[in-house]
Amino acid sequence: MTSTPAEEPANNATVVDMTKRLPHPPEPAAAPAPAFTAPRDDEAPLIPEWIKSREGRRAARRQMQRQAHNTGRRWVRRQKTERGHHAQIGRGVIRVHSWVVGVEGVHAHAAKHHAHMATKDARATARQARFTVVGRDKARAVAMKHQEEAQHAVAAHKKARREVSRGRMVRGVVAYGLPAAADAAAFVEAGWLGGIGALATLGGLALIGRKPLRAERWDPERRSIGDGDSMNDTMLNDAFRRAGIIAKDAVLTVVHPCGYGRGAWQATVDLPDTTVTAAMKRTEELAGQLGVETVQVSLSRAGRANRLHIWVSTTVPFTGDPVRGPLLGMDKPMSLWGRVPIGPTLRGDAYTVSLIERSGLVGGEPGAGKSASGNNILLAAALDPHCILCLADGKGGGDLEPFEPLCDQYEGEADPEAFFDLLGDVIVDMKLRYALLKSLGKRKVTEALCREYPLLRLKLLWVDELMFFTTDEEWGRKITARLRNIVSRGRAAGIITFCATQKPGSDVVATSLRDLLSIRWALRCTTPQASDTILGQGAASAGFNAKDIEASMRGAGWLYSEGSAPEMVLAYYYSDDEVTDLIERAYRYRAAAGTLPTAAPTLTDRLRAAGGDGVVLAVLLEEYTVGDGADWLPTSVLLKALADAGQLVTDRRLGDLVVRSDEDKVKRPWEGARVAGYSRQLVADTAEKWLADR
Numbered sequence: 001m002t003s004t005p006a007e008e009p010a011n012n013a014t015v016v017d018m019t020k021r022l023p024h025p026p027e028p029a030a031a032p033a034p035a036f037t038a039p040r041d042d043e044a045p046l047i048p049e050w051i052k053s054r055e056g057r058r059a060a061r062r063q064m065q066r067q068a069h070n071t072g073r074r075w076v077r078r079q080k081t082e083r084g085h086h087a088q089i090g091r092g093v094i095r096v097h098s099w100v101v102g103v104e105g106v107h108a109h110a111a112k113h114h115a116h117m118a119t120k121d122a123r124a125t126a127r128q129a130r131f132t133v134v135g136r137d138k139a140r141a142v143a144m145k146h147q148e149e150a151q152h153a154v155a156a157h158k159k160a161r162r163e164v165s166r167g168r169m170v171r172g173v174v175a176y177g178l179p180a181a182a183d184a185a186a187f188v189e190a191g192w193l194g195g196i197g198a199l200a201t202l203g204g205l206a207l208i209g210r211k212p213l214r215a216e217r218w219d220p221e222r223r224s225i226g227d228g229d230s231m232n233d234t235m236l237n238d239a240f241r242r243a244g245i246i247a248k249d250a251v252l253t254v255v256h257p258c259g260y261g262r263g264a265w266q267a268t269v270d271l272p273d274t275t276v277t278a279a280m281k282r283t284e285e286l287a288g289q290l291g292v293e294t295v296q297v298s299l300s301r302a303g304r305a306n307r308l309h310i311w312v313s314t315t316v317p318f319t320g321d322p323v324r325g326p327l328l329g330m331d332k333p334m335s336l337w338g339r340v341p342i343g344p345t346l347r348g349d350a351y352t353v354s355l356i357e358r359s360g361l362v363g364g365e366p367g368a369g370k371s372a373s374g375n376n377i378l379l380a381a382a383l384d385p386h387c388i389l390c391l392a393d394g395k396g397g398g399d400l401e402p403f404e405p406l407c408d409q410y411e412g413e414a415d416p417e418a419f420f421d422l423l424g425d426v427i428v429d430m431k432l433r434y435a436l437l438k439s440l441g442k443r444k445v446t447e448a449l450c451r452e453y454p455l456l457r458l459k460l461l462w463v464d465e466l467m468f469f470t471t472d473e474e475w476g477r478k479i480t481a482r483l484r485n486i487v488s489r490g491r492a493a494g495i496i497t498f499c500a501t502q503k504p505g506s507d508v509v510a511t512s513l514r515d516l517l518s519i520r521w522a523l524r525c526t527t528p529q530a531s532d533t534i535l536g537q538g539a540a541s542a543g544f545n546a547k548d549i550e551a552s553m554r555g556a557g558w559l560y561s562e563g564s565a566p567e568m569v570l571a572y573y574y575s576d577d578e579v580t581d582l583i584e585r586a587y588r589y590r591a592a593a594g595t596l597p598t599a600a601p602t603l604t605d606r607l608r609a610a611g612g613d614g615v616v617l618a619v620l621l622e623e624y625t626v627g628d629g630a631d632w633l634p635t636s637v638l639l640k641a642l643a644d645a646g647q648l649v650t651d652r653r654l655g656d657l658v659v660r661s662d663e664d665k666v667k668r669p670w671e672g673a674r675v676a677g678y679s680r681q682l683v684a685d686t687a688e689k690w691l692a693d694r
């Protein structure tokens with residue numbers, strides 16, 4: 001039931017409606033609120049009035065206490081991290097100290113290394129000049145030049161050291177001296193002021209060291225191994241993109257994550273839309289992006305065309321002490337039929353080569369380490385008592401001289417004519433070898449045949465500084481022709497040929513000869529073109545450029561012997577004393593095996609060894625040496641000598657064998673009559689030609 005206002009009782013005070021709530025007791029009359037007046041702009045901030053009340057002030061105090069407590073806890077927690085104040089101060093001290101030490105030390109170190117090498121060279125050339133007989137003036141001039149270079153290098157090293165000391169002293173005064181002086185002065189003035197000074201110094205150090213030096217803290221744009229950062233996926237992707245190996249939006253697929261070991265960072269990645277061969281062509285750009293030298297980066301195929309193994313050394317490789325050769329530790333003869341140790345690769349693996357049926361070319365600028373590197377092969381051959389050594393030195397220096405007592409043939413006078421004759425003897429030997437192989441029904445020399453037949457022993461023909469022989473106006477072309485003959489046909493006959501040169505251009509090593517030399521060893525070169533002439537056209541642009549080898553990396557070079565790509569190898573180094581020791585050891589092995597060289601076979605020995613008409617010619621030549629010797633003998637005397645030696649030769653057959661011109665046929669006086677005969681020179685020339693034509 002609802003009531004209408006018309007039905008409401010007239011007196012509210014007497015009738016109580018139970019549906020309504022009781023009214024609150026009447027409030028005491030409050031004092032009228034003061035009218036709020038906003039402060040003027042220049043009077044006070046707009047702060048709620050409550051804050052100014054007692055309650056507000058108490059709440060603000062509580063809030064501040066809470067904040068101080070939290071800050072304190074945070075500070076304590078932070079002290080355990082690398083952002084704590086003591087860590088910051090520690091970093092500050094390290095950074096200030098690094099700044100004082102400076103970076104000039106690197107230059108001083110490089111100057112020291114240079115001075116050391118230059119002095120060593122100067123001593124070596126001076127020693128060489130002292131013992132050089134032929135070309136002594138030239139050797140002395142070279143020694144003087146090296147002496148001057150060494151003096152300059154030593155002076156440069158001293159200067160660099162002085163600069164280091166001066167720089168450190170100035171920076172030390174600024175960094176340590178000034179703050180220490182200021183703090184001490186403040187302490188003397190008023191003890192507490194000194195305390196404030198010390199706190200200020202610590203504050204300064206904390207400020208300097210406030211940022212931890214972690215890779216993540218660096219701008220990714222600036223990450224590089226050269227700056228000491230760790231190699232990681234982001235850095236790799238970035239570097240590959242910027243080097244133009246992969247597209248700007250492409251991503252490398254990581255197969256083996258970045259890891260560090262043995263002084264280098266390594267990773268294996270799959271390249272998107274490109275191949276390892278293409279990537280290797282941009283090694284230089286990639287090295288630039290990683291902030292390192294080209295020689296510090298090594299890229300290789302990891303089993304597939306697009307799977308790349310990247311290796312980045314944190315230091316320039318091969319600049320430490322020379323690596324001791326393993327031949328020194330061998331206590332028994334070597335066999336050249338096995339593999340020859342050459343040296344460690346960039347990645348620290350031992351590199352070896354097989355010389356069987358091979359020939360090689362070693363090239364590099366003067367002082368790159370050709371002779372020292374070549375010693376690895378020469379000493380290995382020397383330590384095989386069954387290997388015949390045949391050496392020629394185009395420099396006429398003393399590099400090969402220690403090997404002379406072991407050599408069956410040695411040409412150390414840089415005489416092109418003598419070298420031409422030496423090659424002639426090698427060709428005769430090669431023909432004899434083929435004749436024997438043919439009679440045995442074999443195609444090529446094997447280890448078993450080599451052991452059974454002394455004639456088939458391996459022979460190493462080593463030519464140092466080929467340029468002096470092949471650029472000779474009179475003999476150059478003939479020498480190249482003979483060398484080409486030996487290299488192309490000698491392999492199967494057990495003759496291994498190696499040529500070393502400072503200048504591997506086509507004027508020195510004819511392309512037709514160079515293409516036959518299968519092992520290529522490029523030590524430091526002055527131009528990429530020179531590097532290409534050793535390793536093959538296009539090698540430098542494919543990432544194998546001997547020009548990139550640093551001058552301080554002596555003995556380091558790109559070596560191509562087998563496999564698909566050249567390897568960077570540091571040749572083992574044998575000092576002069578070690579070479580002498582090993583040669584003495586080789587001499588003993590050869591003496592025990594009965595393979596020490598006997599006197600070189602004479603022309604008549606070789607003619608007799610060849611048999612057939614060779615024996616006839618040998619008997620004829622010997623007849624000229626009877627008694628006081630003669631330059632010309634009558635036909636009758638020669639025929640009698642042949643008959644006495646069991647060679648039944650008619651006048652006509654002799655004429656066919658030793659062909660005379662009309663002038664040679666002119667009769668000469670002999671025991672009161674004029675008779676026909678033959679000159680010794682004609683018979684000797686015929687014999688040489690007969691041997692060479694066989």
Ligand SMILES: Nc1ncnc2c1ncn2[C@@H]1O[C@H](COP(=O)(O)OP(=O)(O)OP(=O)(O)O)[C@@H](O)[C@H]1O
Pocket residue numbers: 120121124321322323364365366367368369370371372373502554555556570571572573
């Ligand atoms: N494998 C190596 N390890 C360390 N040092 C080396 C190595 N090879 C060479 N050297 C250093 O380099 C110097 C020069 O070497 P080497 O005489 O072999 O050079 P080269 O190329 O034959 O010179 P040149 O062309 O003038 O004959 C050596 O005296 C030695 O100090």
